[in-house]
Amino acid sequence: MIEHKTAGYRLFQTFNYLFFASIGVCCLVPFLIVLGSSFESESVLRDQGFSLIPSQFTTFSYETVFRLNAITQSFLVSAAVTVIGTLAALFVTGLLAYPLAQREMKFRGAILGYVLVTMLFSGGLVPWYILITKYLHLKDTLWVLILPYLVNPFNMFVLKSFFETLPREIIESARIDGASHMRIFRSIVIPLSAPGLATIALFYALSYWNDWWLSLNFIESDRLVPVQLLLKKMISNLTFISSQVDTSQFIQVPSNGVQMATTIISIGPIILVYPYVQRYFVKGLTIGSVKG
Amino acid sequence: MRLQAHKASGITTRSERKKRFRFSGTGALYWMALPGILFFLIFHYLPMLGVIIAFKNYNFADGIFGSPWAGFDNFEFFFTSPDLFRVTYNTLFLNVLFIGIGTFVSVLTAILLSEIRSRIAARTFQTFIFFPYFISWIVVSLFLGTFLATDKGIINHLLAALGFAKVEFMSRPGLWPAILVIVHLWKSTGYGVVIYLAAITGINPEYYEAARIDGANRLQQVTRILLPQLRPTILVLLILAVGRIFYGDFGMIYALVGDNGQLYSTTDVIDTYVFRSMRTFGDMGMTSAIGLYQSLMGFIMIVAANWVSKKLSDEDKGVLY
Numbered sequence: 001m002i003e004h005k006t007a008g009y010r011l012f013q014t015f016n017y018l019f020f021a022s023i024g025v026c027c028l029v030p031f032l033i034v035l036g037s038s039f040e041s042e043s044v045l046r047d048q049g050f051s052l053i054p055s056q057f058t059t060f061s062y063e064t065v066f067r068l069n070a071i072t073q074s075f076l077v078s079a080a081v082t083v084i085g086t087l088a089a090l091f092v093t094g095l096l097a098y099p100l101a102q103r104e105m106k107f108r109g110a111i112l113g114y115v116l117v118t119m120l121f122s123g124g125l126v127p128w129y130i131l132i133t134k135y136l137h138l139k140d141t142l143w144v145l146i147l148p149y150l151v152n153p154f155n156m157f158v159l160k161s162f163f164e165t166l167p168r169e170i171i172e173s174a175r176i177d178g179a180s181h182m183r184i185f186r187s188i189v190i191p192l193s194a195p196g197l198a199t200i201a202l203f204y205a206l207s208y209w210n211d212w213w214l215s216l217n218f219i220e221s222d223r224l225v226p227v228q229l230l231l232k233k234m235i236s237n238l239t240f241i242s243s244q245v246d247t248s249q250f251i252q253v254p255s256n257g258v259q260m261a262t263t264i265i266s267i268g269p270i271i272l273v274y275p276y277v278q279r280y281f282v283k284g285l286t287i288g289s290v291k292g
Numbered sequence: 293m294r295l296q297a298h299k300a301s302g303i304t305t306r307s308e309r310k311k312r313f314r315f316s317g318t319g320a321l322y323w324m325a326l327p328g329i330l331f332f333l334i335f336h337y338l339p340m341l342g343v344i345i346a347f348k349n350y351n352f353a354d355g356i357f358g359s360p361w362a363g364f365d366n367f368e369f370f371f372t373s374p375d376l377f378r379v380t381y382n383t384l385f386l387n388v389l390f391i392g393i394g395t396f397v398s399v400l401t402a403i404l405l406s407e408i409r410s411r412i413a414a415r416t417f418q419t420f421i422f423f424p425y426f427i428s429w430i431v432v433s434l435f436l437g438t439f440l441a442t443d444k445g446i447i448n449h450l451l452a453a454l455g456f457a458k459v460e461f462m463s464r465p466g467l468w469p470a471i472l473v474i475v476h477l478w479k480s481t482g483y484g485v486v487i488y489l490a491a492i493t494g495i496n497p498e499y500y501e502a503a504r505i506d507g508a509n510r511l512q513q514v515t516r517i518l519l520p521q522l523r524p525t526i527l528v529l530l531i532l533a534v535g536r537i538f539y540g541d542f543g544m545i546y547a548l549v550g551d552n553g554q555l556y557s558t559t560d561v562i563d564t565y566v567f568r569s570m571r572t573f574g575d576m577g578m579t580s581a582i583g584l585y586q587s588l589m590g591f592i593m594i595v596a597a598n599w600v601s602k603k604l605s606d607e608d609k610g611v612l613y
Contacts, residue, residue, distance in 0.1 A: 013407070013409070017413070020405065020408065020417040023417070024417055024420035026478070027420045027421055027423055028420060030435035030436075030438065031423075031427075031435070033438050034434065049441070049443075049445070049449060093328065095325065096324070096325050096329070098321075099325045102321055104318055105322075106318070107322075111325060111329065114329070115328075118332055118337075120590075121340065121591050122336065122339065122587055123336075123340040123341070123583070124339070124584060124587055125579070125583055126342070126345055126566075126570055126579045127339040127341070127345055127356075128335070128339040128342070130350075130356065131334075131335075134355060135355075151328050151332065156328070180320055181321055181324065182320055182323075182324065185324065206426060210427075210428035211428075212428065212429075212543075212547075213542070213543060228428050228431075231434065232430050232433075235430070235433060235434055235437065236550065236551075259434065263431055266428075267431060274426060278419060278422065281422075282422075285483065285486050286487065286490040
């Protein structure tokens with residue numbers, strides 16, 4: 001764009017940089033405090049509070065986390081749900097989005113409306129809860145953490161918009177050559193749509209990894225508690241513990257530190273991939289917001 | 293022989309057409325869509341039928357269809373309770389704050405970010421601002437705890453250092469709308485910025501060029517070109533948000549407030565209330581009635597919002613349909 005070299009504009013630029021630097025700090029500081037605290041010794045955490053830079057550096061909290069079976073089990077559950085869920089959701093969403101992007105499909109409008117209605121109106125929590133527990137018998141299964149999020153209408157519409165940007169001639173000529181739609185989908189559309197599919201996969205992976213609504217409602221068995229619900233339980237229990245500190249059995253476990261360390265590990269995968277995948281998110285959000 | 297003759301003349305038999313429709317022709321498209329269609333049928337449309345629970349005296353043993361009818365008893369109970377007004381008010385009030393302040397801050401931040409000339413700096417800032425969007429509400433609640441805890445919290449440490457008295461945030465409901473707005477801004481501004489920034493980058497640079505030749509300064513270019521160009525995007529997001537104004541953010545409120553009854557007066561929204569009534573009272577009929585009330589109000593808002601968007605855009609199609 002156009003450069004403005006007036007003194008006022010340069011002053012504005014300086015302030016703008018300072019503004020964003022401080023906003024950036026605000027966005028990261030809570031994370032850095034928890035990161036610092038996860039390496040702090042339990043006694044400091046208990047008596048003095050949180051620390052950005054640990055005064056008594058220790059990895060004891062992490063060692064404890066890896067020794068506690070409940071926590072490692074939770075990470076396994078979350079990882080399994082995220083991987084299986086993302087693959088399954090991607091598959092079903094793709095299979096629905098592809099036909100809806102084809103003009104030759106007769107009831108396309110009706111099916112689009114059928115999907116849209118679910119975004120506008122819902123039966124509410126109770127019928128949904130009763131359906132899943134009483135009629136589908138999914139309570140306390142791994143499936144209940146996956147199936148209810150299998151197709152997200154927003155993601156479906158994003159993927160459909162993406163499929164519509166593929167050149168129609170390719171699909172048409174493959175049709176003339178006698179390829180079935182399933183074959184076109186497998187051998188042409190999927191390889192060509194890698195960026196779109198990656199975007200949707202990330203949306204799904206993030207929502208599966210961060211979800212605790214499904215587990216809050218449907219998981220009672222300790223074996224199937226995903227990491228977010230475990231954290232929720234830790235947070236509620238810790239406030240309970242700190243109100244009656246003398247229940248001595250918890251003193252051995254660095255409960256504050258464990259909470260911090262578990263939090264950091266739960267954000268770990270996101271932090272690791274975030275810098276690389278951010279642009280896909282930006283792309284997906286941009287397509288989604290334009291197409292509604 | 294006959295078949296070949298048909299083929300040669302371009303005529304297909306009925307069974308042949310059927311076969312082609314099924315597997316290789318257009319029919320395959322329907323088979324592909326089937327799992328997705330079934331998903332919506334089971335997880336979205338069946339629960340919609342389940343709203344009849346709102347008119348029943350539900351018990352688990354008899355199920356949805358076996359339980360006796362209750363007429364409008366379930367509605368009467370909720371509509372005469374003081375909770376109705378409180379949770380509806382909180383839901384609307386918090387959402388209005390989130391939408392109003394959130395939109396303003398996102399647009400402003402996006403405009404300011406578009407003024408950052410260095411691409412590396414702009415990208416770095418966007419990365420930071422967008423980061424909280426990826427954090428789960430549970431983790432956010434832990435983050436918030438490090439700031440608000442009464443004895444060890446950072447804010448109370450600072451207050452103590454400055455000689456002020458401690459604030460017990462967990463028992464001061466009056467402070468929570470502000471706290472929730474700040475947390476909402478922290479987590480969601482990046483999302484808005486991404487969308488608005490994309491719209492800003494999409495503006496034709498010739499407009500600015502023309503304005504500059506006419507002697508417009510940077511601020512005038514923002515108010516006369518950028519904002520009007522951004523208007524459609526703002527409207528779309530605003531209308532979508534208004535359409536969901538009767539839905540509280542359960543993930544946020546329940547993670548941050550949880551079962552802390554001292555804060556219900558300002559933070560309890562329809563969704564947390566529904567969840568609690570189902571979990572603690574187990575009254576499915578009444579809870580379902582509240583859910584239906586919410587769905588109907590939400591539906592009215594969506595239709596209204598879409599109607600408004602149709603009027604504003606002078607098109608025959610609203611934001612949604």
